Amino acid sequence: MVSKKVTIVNAQGFHMRPASAFATAMGKYSSDINLKVNGNDVNAKSLMNIIAACIKCGHEVEVVCNGADENEALAEAVSLIESGFGE
Amino acid sequence: MLKGIGASDGYGIGRVMVVVEQKLEYTPKEIADVDAELERFHNAVEKFCEHTLEQADAIRKSAGEKEALIMEGHIAIVRDPFMNGEIENLIKAHQCAEAAVEQICKMFIDMFSATGDELTMQRATDVKDIRDGLISILLGIQEIKISDAPAGTVIVTKELTPSMTAGINKENIVGIITETGSQTSHSAILARALEIPAVLSVPGALSSLSSEEQVIVDGFKGEVITAPDAAVIEDYTAKREAFLREKRELENLRGKPTVSASGEEYELFCNIGTPKDATKAMAADGEGVGLFRTEFLFMDRNALPTEDEQFEAYKQASLIMKGKPVIIRTLDIGGDKDIPYLGLAKEENPFMGFRAIRYCLKNRDMFKSQIKAILRASAFGDIRIMFPLITAVEELRAGKELVEEAKADLRASDIKFDENIKVGVMTETAASGVIADLLADEADFFSIGTNDLTGYTMAADRGNGDVSYLYSPLQPSVLRMIRRIINCATEKGIPVGMCGEAAANPKMIPLLISFGLTEFSVSAPSVLKVRSAISKWTKAEADKIAEKVMSFKTESEVTAYLDTVV
Numbered sequence: 001m002v003s004k005k006v007t008i009v010n011a012q013g014f015h016m017r018p019a020s021a022f023a024t025a026m027g028k029y030s031s032d033i034n035l036k037v038n039g040n041d042v043n044a045k046s047l048m049n050i051i052a053a054c055i056k057c058g059h060e061v062e063v064v065c066n067g068a069d070e071n072e073a074l075a076e077a078v079s080l081i082e083s084g085f086g087e
Numbered sequence: 088m089l090k091g092i093g094a095s096d097g098y099g100i101g102r103v104m105v106v107v108e109q110k111l112e113y114t115p116k117e118i119a120d121v122d123a124e125l126e127r128f129h130n131a132v133e134k135f136c137e138h139t140l141e142q143a144d145a146i147r148k149s150a151g152e153k154e155a156l157i158m159e160g161h162i163a164i165v166r167d168p169f170m171n172g173e174i175e176n177l178i179k180a181h182q183c184a185e186a187a188v189e190q191i192c193k194m195f196i197d198m199f200s201a202t203g204d205e206l207t208m209q210r211a212t213d214v215k216d217i218r219d220g221l222i223s224i225l226l227g228i229q230e231i232k233i234s235d236a237p238a239g240t241v242i243v244t245k246e247l248t249p250s251m252t253a254g255i256n257k258e259n260i261v262g263i264i265t266e267t268g269s270q271t272s273h274s275a276i277l278a279r280a281l282e283i284p285a286v287l288s289v290p291g292a293l294s295s296l297s298s299e300e301q302v303i304v305d306g307f308k309g310e311v312i313t314a315p316d317a318a319v320i321e322d323y324t325a326k327r328e329a330f331l332r333e334k335r336e337l338e339n340l341r342g343k344p345t346v347s348a349s350g351e352e353y354e355l356f357c358n359i360g361t362p363k364d365a366t367k368a369m370a371a372d373g374e375g376v377g378l379f380r381t382e383f384l385f386m387d388r389n390a391l392p393t394e395d396e397q398f399e400a401y402k403q404a405s406l407i408m409k410g411k412p413v414i415i416r417t418l419d420i421g422g423d424k425d426i427p428y429l430g431l432a433k434e435e436n437p438f439m440g441f442r443a444i445r446y447c448l449k450n451r452d453m454f455k456s457q458i459k460a461i462l463r464a465s466a467f468g469d470i471r472i473m474f475p476l477i478t479a480v481e482e483l484r485a486g487k488e489l490v491e492e493a494k495a496d497l498r499a500s501d502i503k504f505d506e507n508i509k510v511g512v513m514t515e516t517a518a519s520g521v522i523a524d525l526l527a528d529e530a531d532f533f534s535i536g537t538n539d540l541t542g543y544t545m546a547a548d549r550g551n552g553d554v555s556y557l558y559s560p561l562q563p564s565v566l567r568m569i570r571r572i573i574n575c576a577t578e579k580g581i582p583v584g585m586c587g588e589a590a591a592n593p594k595m596i597p598l599l600i601s602f603g604l605t606e607f608s609v610s611a612p613s614v615l616k617v618r619s620a621i622s623k624w625t626k627a628e629a630d631k632i633a634e635k636v637m638s639f640k641t642e643s644e645v646t647a648y649l650d651t652v653v
Contacts, residue, residue: 011430015206017156020163027168046169052198054207
């Protein structure tokens with residue numbers, strides 16, 4: 001299991017478009033991927049769960065990956081979040 | 088007879104087709120064959136995605152990228168692996184697919200609604216749409232297809248949506264009736280674009296009209312005549328023919344100058360939204376472009392347009408107009424016009440918030456690149472710059488300073504542009520009306536944006552049916568505002584145009600002639616009508632009407648009087 005804490009930088013947070021892009025990107029990996037936010041575990045492959053978590057700009061999330069391709073998954077997750085999803 | 092708002096001219100005589108959302112009723116039942124039910128669910132999802140993609144394409148053509156992206160977002164939701172997994176789990180526990188979809192969607196709707204976050208709560212609406220879409224497919228409910236409507240159909244619906252518009256066959260639809268909307272709402276704009284007579288904001292239209300009943304739609308008066316007898320039908324058939332004849336007569340004014348009956352000449356320009364619209368302006372016999380909205384360059388994309396890209400678009404419009412004047416309005420975003428990648432914060436009161444010139448002056452690099460692009464295009468025609476939403480002299484000065492900076496940059500790089508480019512103000516706020524005398528000292532021209540000017544002066548939202556009765560350019564306050572702006576411009580010797588919808592309103596035209604407007608900028612289909620309307624008045628007649636109108640204290644008196652003379 002690997003994990004890393006990152007801060008959301010794009011102004012609108014995890015709204016529809018980034019959440020959708022993120023969930024789709026995470027869907028490629030076989031590992032379990034979760035976002036820890038405010039003590040909750042959010043399934044990073046589910047757009048709906050990400051939206052429901054209401055993750056805003058400035059929030060800190062911990063990306064937790066567990067499985068065969070956990071390192072690659074973590075690297076992409078972190079880079080997507082840190083880049084502000086290109087916004 | 089039902090009363091509403093006449094939003095698109097013409098008379099339509101035909102039979103009603105009521106387009107309503109269907110009730111989604113089913114009896115939840117325990118299912119025995121889990122695999123078959125799973126397959127039924129998966130097929131419904133596939134069908135939903137297929138249908139949504141088609142709709143997104145239709146909307147992309149008729150309404151634009153933003154609306155299309157919302158539709159495509161529905162596909163991402165419906166394909167969510169977690170949501171699908173939960174629905175499948177319920178089906179595996181022998182629930183029917185309808186109940187499973189409903190239950191899981193409800194879970195998310197409740198979850199989203201509970202966040203109290205506006206953006207997240209909006210997504211609950213999307214989930215509701217998806218739930219209804221999936222359940223309709225599962226129940227095999229046929230969507231009413233407007234494209235299948237027979238000749239002589241009058242559409243009756245709550246609101247005319249872009250996806251409905253995509254399905255309208257102009258040959259067959261003779262009228263549109265809606266329960267919501269106003270002269271300037273989306274439904275009205277779409278109806279006018281299609282040249283179909285429309286009456287909007289008819290309360291209870293859906294319940295009081297039934298499919299197949301014969302009605303007459305009077306798009307001028309905003310009336311729906313129900314159960315017309317033979318005499319009434321004959322009367323309206325004659326009116327309809329007269330209207331269509333007049334339409335043909337307008338064609339005779341094509342290519343003629345725009346002059347009043349006493350010989351004063353006016354400029355008659357068009358409002359456009361893309362360089363392609365310039366072609367329409369030319370085809371409609373527009374004498375220039377009085378308002379080139381530049382938002383299209385910034386929308387439907389993920390990043391700012393480059394200076395070169397903007398330059399090409401402005402240059403193209405100018406070339407299409409063959410050297411006729413083109414007034415380019417700088418970026419007017421905010422309010423109801425969001426551009427996602429700019430990351431504008433959600434505002435409590437966006438119309439009074441961070442928009443248009445306010446946003447541009449705070450984002451100088453972006454603004455300067457637009458101004459440079461306009462300047463570069465000015466080497467290819469008669470281009471003028473207009474700033475939107477000016478409320479204070481400082482804003483005009485700051486904008487002009489940036490124009491000078493941009494000019495210096497271009498000079499340094501040896502790039503050609505019009506050194507004497509005119510910089511004007513779109514007077515569309517109450518503040519700009521009140522300080523029109525001060526602005527006229529420093530602006531090269533004014534253009535009155537009556538849509539916002541009316542809204543800001545009356546503090547009334549045109550789209551809100553409860554207050555839209557206040558939203559009228561014929562309100563004494565708005566008329567005084569308009570007269571003042573024109574007077575201030577005339578005193579300082581600068582041209583003053585009007586690019587709001589009021590410029591094409593026949594009742595406004597004698598008033599505008601009398602006040603001293605010099606340029607009318609209207610939508611392409613209105614050019615010949617406005618030329619005809621202007622040709623009917625002498626300056627002296629117009630003055631007499633204006634004097635009388637300005638003596639009234641209420642909008643109803645103004646309207647009643649104008650009804651008798653115009």
